Amino acid sequence: MYLPTQFTEPRTEELHRIVRDNALGMLVTHTASGLEANHLPFLLDTSGGGAGVLLAHVARANPLWQEVRDGEQVLVVFRGVQGYISPNWYPGKQETHRRVPTWNYEVVHAHGTIHVRDDEKFVRGVVGRLTRQHEADQSVPWKMGDAPSDYMAQQLQRIVGIEIRLSKLECKRKLNQHHQVQDREGAMRGLESVGNHGLAQAMQNTAPPP
Structure with missing residues (x-):
């Protein structure tokens, strides 16, 4: 990934936040038939230290788990807030007209090795943890025990576990950091006007100190 210094996010907690807030990752693998991309909800576990x-x-019917080699290098991409930035939002455009459109975004690239875990205990644990994470804001969270045990056992047999042991996380936050304050603020106002509050907030959070 092209990563200019001004767009690099070095804070580990921010990388982890983006991954957890945007759990649907794009897993890129290299198979005998070429590059493949699968879109999967991931759980980030940092309890063991390191990256x-x-x-x-994945579904047992998905050939991914049979096509990858154990320990093969893979990439998972997590995309955070993103959106189009119109030059009309920049006050500087009205003065000189020397402004152009751009696209602002946050993205995390997770590099590591893939390992297939085709065992019921592992899969049950992954499903349980994913469920707890994503049901946490429900008024009455669903849990695996709500379903009949025989039905849940059948469902678990239909999926295969995936573990990616991370070697590196890198994050790019392209949020107009290199623009003048008035243009950044104009872009944030423009984003608010079209309802892209998340991207506007991310720009606010990365604003340089006055």
Whole structure:
């Protein structure tokens, strides 16, 4: 990934936040038929230290788990807030007209090795943890025990666990950091006007100190 210094996010907690807030990752693998991309909800586990691990599962019918080699290098891409920036939002455009459109975004690239975990205990644990994470804001969270045990056992047999042992996380936050304050603020107002509050907030959070 092209990563200019001004767009690099070095804070580990921010990388982890983007991954957890945008759990649907794009897993890129290299198979005999070429590059493949699968879109999976991931759980980031950093309890073991180091860069951590990503946990997920795929349908047993998905050939991914049979096509990858154990320990093969893979990439998972997590995209955060993003959106188009119109030059009309920049006050500087009205003065000189020397402004052009751009696209602002946050993205995390997770590099690591993939390992297939085709065992019921592992899969049950992954499903349980993913469920707890994403049901946490429900008024009455669903849990695996709500389903009949025989039905849940059948469903678990239909999926295969995936573990990605991370070697590196890198993050790019392209949020107009290199623009003048008035143009950054104009872009944030423009984003608010079209309802892209998340991207406007991300720009606010990365604003340089006055």
